[in-house]
Amino acid sequence: MFKPTGLRVALLAASVAGAGALGTVPAFAGGTLKLGLSQDAGSWDPIDTFLVAWAAVSTNIYDGLTYRGPDMQLVPGLALSWEELDDGKRLRFKLRQGVKFHNGEPFNAEAVKFTFERLLGEEGAKGPQRSNYIVIEKVEVVDDYTVDFQLKAPDPVLLTKLAGYGAMIVPPQYIKEKGEDYFNTHPVGTGPFKFVTYEPKVAINLEAFAEHWGGAPKLDKVEYHFISEPSTAVAELQTGSVDIVIPPIIPVAMIPTIAADAKLDVVSIPGPTVDALRFNTQSGITKDVRVRKALIMAVDRDTIIKSILAGQAEPIASFQGRLSFGYDPDLKPVPFDPEGAQKLLKEAGVASGAKVQIDVRANDATMGEVAQAVAAYLSAVGVEATVKPYELNVLLNDIIPPGKTGEMFQQKWGGWTFDFDNTAYSMYHSGEKWNPYEKDPEMDKLLESQRNITDRAKREAILKEVGKYAADHALEMELYNSNAIFGVNKRVKGFDAPPDNRLRLTNVTVE
Amino acid sequence: MVQFIAKRCAQAVFVVFAVTLIVALAIRMTGDPAIMLAQGAGSVTEEDLARIREALGLNRPFLTQYFEFLKGLVTGDLGTSFDGYPVSQLVNRALPATLLLAAVSLIFSVVVSIPLGIKAATAKGRWPDQVIRIFSLIGLSFPNFWLGTMFVLAFAITLNWLPASGMGGPSTILMPAATMGLILTATNVRLVRGAMLETLQSQYIMVARAKGLSENVVLYKHALKNCAITLVTYFGLQFGGLLGGIVIIERVFNWQGMGTLAFDAVAARNYPVLQAVIAILSLMIVLVNLLVDIAYGFLDPRIRAE
Secondary structure (H helix, E strand, C coil): CCCCCHHHHHHHHHHHHHHHHHCCCCCCCCCEEEEEECCCCCCCCHHHCCCHHHHHHHCCCCCCCEEECCCCCEEECCEEEEEEEHHHCEEEEEECCCCECCCCCECCHHHHHHHHHHHHCHHHHCCCCHHHCCCEEEEEEEECCEEEEEECCCCCCHHHHCCCHHHCCCCHHHHHHHCHHHHHHCCCCCCCEEEEEEECCCEEEEEECCCCCCCCCCCCEEEEEECCCHHHHHHHHHHCCCCEECCCCCCHHHHHHHHCCCCEEEEEEEEEEEEEEEECCCCCHHHCHHHHHHHHHHCCHHHHHHHCCCCCEEECCCCCCCCCECCCCCCCCCCCCHHHHHHHHHHCCCCCCEEEEEEEECCCHHHHHHHHHHHHHHHHCCEEEEEEEECHHHHHHHHCCCCCCCCEEEEEECCCCCEHHHHHHHHHCCCCCCCCCCCCHHHHHHHHHCCCCCCHHHHHHHHHHHHHHHHHCCCEEEEEEEEEEEEEECCEECCCCCCCCCCCCCCCEEC | CHHHHHHHHHHHHHHHHHHHHHHHHHHHHCCCHHHHHHCCCCCCCHHHHHHHHHHHCCCCCHHHHHHHHHHHHHHCCCCECCCCCEHHHHHHHHHHHHHHHHHHHHHHHHHHHHHHHHHHHHCCCCHHHHHHHHHHHHHHHCCHHHHHHHHHHHHHHHCCCCCCCCCCCHHHHHHHHHHHHHHHHHHHHHHHHHHHHHHHCCHHHHHHHHCCCCHHHHHHHHHHHHHHHHHHHHHHHHHHHHHHHHHHHHHHCCCCCHHHHHHHHHHHCCHHHHHHHHHHHHHHHHHHHHHHHHHHHHHCHHHHHC
């Protein structure tokens, strides 16, 4: 009996394609790509969400004025060019002409104005995206294909922010006619794929938008299936029901399973997420900078990465990965030196058996193991560490912001902009929500000084200085920059793993 | 009977009220959904959070929020989830999926465990009894997520007979229902065996046999009917436990039912969704128990007379 298994269909397709190539009919491309995604964003409106899972899909539905691909370079998107006016307080964009939304509505300066007025207005206030764009005072239409962004102050990261999330250009007529609720579940943009169907918690399906300004996509259809359980996602990958599993689903422990399957590849690249154990610099033994330095020296982080993370991470020297703007390749992680640590502890007058508490997220199994390893290293230099897991929301809401942590606490961070300012300002500037302990005017001045400069080189130098200052003051025990792990079926071609999960599928094909 | 049902309905209303109140209070103690929504949003200010809370209606007093939810529950308007989706639509999709899975699992378990339990009882101490009891013990020792994963490994990945997960045609329900069903069967077999053993010692069974009735008629007509009260009570109670256990099975098989809905709602602090799911599930458990009570009357005329 003939059973249409995946393999047979693939063989059949290959034979048809082969026959086509030999005969007069051109070989057909196209096909359907199925992706496994950890989460359903719930709403596909750009201003409603901050989920990476949203961006993984929506980067194919929408375009921004700028575009940033897997190489992390900022290039023109819906804007062909831009210039800085009024000392960086005005940005003028020349827009691409002849672009249409999926519903046929034309893209022009009015659409840009509408998009940002919506984001910064009442509708945007309901969501989390607005706060990223408040530097924009107003958007003015100069002519049909020219817009000016009037800024409250120059913002060096704005062009990057325009490449994703809240800044995706939306169709004014469509939203006005259909309403906000309808738009949430029936998104329309100018991107390479257009929305077809969405079944909440199950799947969202797209199809190629042949009239895309960047050229028609090679695939016919794209299906995103929401699968939250890692073992289920890997099983679907193994059975061929999905072709790509997008991070963050695949845990390090499941890499060997995928690697052992001849049909599959593991693709891993440094992602945006960094982990550190930050110090309580106000109380406990970690108040003393020498103690903090000693604790950092006492922990062999390279071994932790090799053993617990199976090498799927890179050591860091400041609270950012190497793709981050502001990363300093000359700043090296503090070497593992238990003797040096003991000497420093003695110098600081810390008696053997001194106690520290490490607060971690209870749902983070990897960090649970890492924290135990850190505690073991600390006990080797005579510091008794206990690991205290908190429920995620409790830690983020009730423990860190009011400064009720132990001597050390886990901070996981990862801004999609890959700009160190996003991290550093939140971590180190006085009065910030995520900075309950440090009040350092010198650091504040450094951080503020780079916020209004658009000169990239100057800014980069200051951000490097911020990283160095934080390292000199031992504000945190840097741990690692985790890899983003993709599981990919070998039938997928043209796949270029993006560090930020915003996987654009224009050039991807399936065999 | 009418009075009995009316009393039970009043109890049901109270149970749902109490359960939803506890859940609504408890989930609010676990953290702030605004922070959850704004996570990763760079420098989030207190004003940003306040704005999000206001948009979600969380700045109002707890009792206002709770009574609005109750009012919605009565009028059939379950509100909007924090990610902007009507809760009633989510529930409309998830509830049939869960009920289907629970029903198939329970039927599977009943159909398998009754003949096996009877066989074990009639062969007490001999090898069929031993084998059935050992398998039941093994079944009891399995965690359901492990059994589910093993099924996936065997039937989806190695043999490629069944889809690994998802919700679609009849083939997709086989593995999740068998996982749930087998674990229920492990308990039910023992229950049937115990109830049967007790009944088989009754004098009326001896009379039935003395009359020369066939063994099947004795077992399935006379003995089983007398065990029914115990079994129906237990299967009814199991339904409640089943709805709890389904959370894990739904996750393993990516089955988009009430369990998944509740799990995601807890993770995202999605109050409206969680409250609605809990209210509906508790209502159903109360309802099933009511049906069990009513069934007693049919199974045993003496209870009806009381």
